[in-house]
Amino acid sequence: MASDTRMIDEHVGELLSGYIDGELTQQDRQRVEVHCDACATCSKERDELMALRSDMGKLKLSTIGEDTWRENMNDVAVKATRGIGWLLFGGGILAVAGFGLFAFIFSEQVSTTEKLIAGAIYGGLAILFISVLRQRLIERKTDKYKDVEI
Amino acid sequence: MNNMDMSDMRQELAQLGGGAHALATQILGNADDAADAVHDAFATVLARPSAFDDEKGALKPWFLRVVRNRCIDMMRRRRISDTDVEEIVATTPNPEEALQIDQRSLAIRRALAVISGDKREVIILRDFLDLSYAEIAKVLGIAPGTVMSRIHRARLALKEALDNDGK
Numbered sequence: 001m002a003s004d005t006r007m008i009d010e011h012v013g014e015l016l017s018g019y020i021d022g023e024l025t026q027q028d029r030q031r032v033e034v035h036c037d038a039c040a041t042c043s044k045e046r047d048e049l050m051a052l053r054s055d056m057g058k059l060k061l062s063t064i065g066e067d068t069w070r071e072n073m074n075d076v077a078v079k080a081t082r083g084i085g086w087l088l089f090g091g092g093i094l095a096v097a098g099f100g101l102f103a104f105i106f107s108e109q110v111s112t113t114e115k116l117i118a119g120a121i122y123g124g125l126a127i128l129f130i131s132v133l134r135q136r137l138i139e140r141k142t143d144k145y146k147d148v149e150i
Numbered sequence: 151m152n153n154m155d156m157s158d159m160r161q162e163l164a165q166l167g168g169g170a171h172a173l174a175t176q177i178l179g180n181a182d183d184a185a186d187a188v189h190d191a192f193a194t195v196l197a198r199p200s201a202f203d204d205e206k207g208a209l210k211p212w213f214l215r216v217v218r219n220r221c222i223d224m225m226r227r228r229r230i231s232d233t234d235v236e237e238i239v240a241t242t243p244n245p246e247e248a249l250q251i252d253q254r255s256l257a258i259r260r261a262l263a264v265i266s267g268d269k270r271e272v273i274i275l276r277d278f279l280d281l282s283y284a285e286i287a288k289v290l291g292i293a294p295g296t297v298m299s300r301i302h303r304a305r306l307a308l309k310e311a312l313d314n315d316g317k
Contacts, residue, residue, distance in 0.1 A: 021298075023282070049305050052258075059258060061176070062172040073163060073196065
């Protein structure tokens with residue numbers, strides 16, 4: 001009897017949430033039930049929290065469906081493999097170009113004038129390519145309509 | 151050790167996407183940033199699926215932890231404060247969304263925006279994503295014994311915010 005009075009004085013507090021969530025031991029569960037039978041405050045709070053929990057479960061907090069996430073994941077895989085592909089391709093091109101440039105510069109069969117003319121042509125092409133690439137990258141980064149599907 | 155088949159993992163991750171997005175939205179306060187966070191988490195997980203050990207627990211809490219960590223990184227980088235998140239989360243849904251949401255749901259969404267970020271997070275993990283206390287402890291990296299009190303405080307705060315909203 002004395003212990004029942006103490007329980008009502010103390011209330012069961014957080015055990016109510018444990019009770020609602022089915023996370024209590026059998027002993028604590030019984031304690032909450034006995035207490036709520038005798039305590040209108042805790043009984044009311046238990047019912048309110050149970051209703052709140054139920055309503056929370058019904059919320060729609062994300063509007064993105066499962067199919068979209070599946071596509072999103074494919075996109076991740078495609079992007080990753082595409083990145084590896086570009087890396088290998090770019091690395092190969094750079095290695096061949098570097099080797100060719102080295103052989104061309106240090107070749108004794110080509111005169112210095114020919115080297116300068118060829119250097120100007122290829123150097124000019126490289127500068128033009130970098131310039132266009134830079135412009136495209138800036139446009140891509142700042143274009144606010146890039147995600148608009150027509 | 152990961153005994154999970156890759157296609158099974160992808161299937162399960164796709165199912166977890168919506169819940170992860172909901173959690174990320176509540177942390178970041180913005181659905182677009184949240185989608186980025188989930189996308190990054192997919193990329194992280196798919197790049198190294200062996201990091202998941204199915205003998206240590208289910209994929210759901212592990213993936214949600216990856217998403218949460220990603221959100222925290224984004225918040226640090228963008229210096230998003232809790233106040234910013236409250237303002238964004240409280241934003242009225244667009245007309246299309248509003249048609250699908252009843253008044254009680256709207257009130258709960260407003261109340262969620264009022265309570266603190268850590269309370270919002272724990273309540274989403276339990277009441278929306280239906281994680282057990284042990285799983286919540288893993289996602290948040292806290293002692294399992296503290297989960298019950300956290301959830302209870304969060305629920306009381308949400309209830310109070312709802313009561314105040316109705317006045």
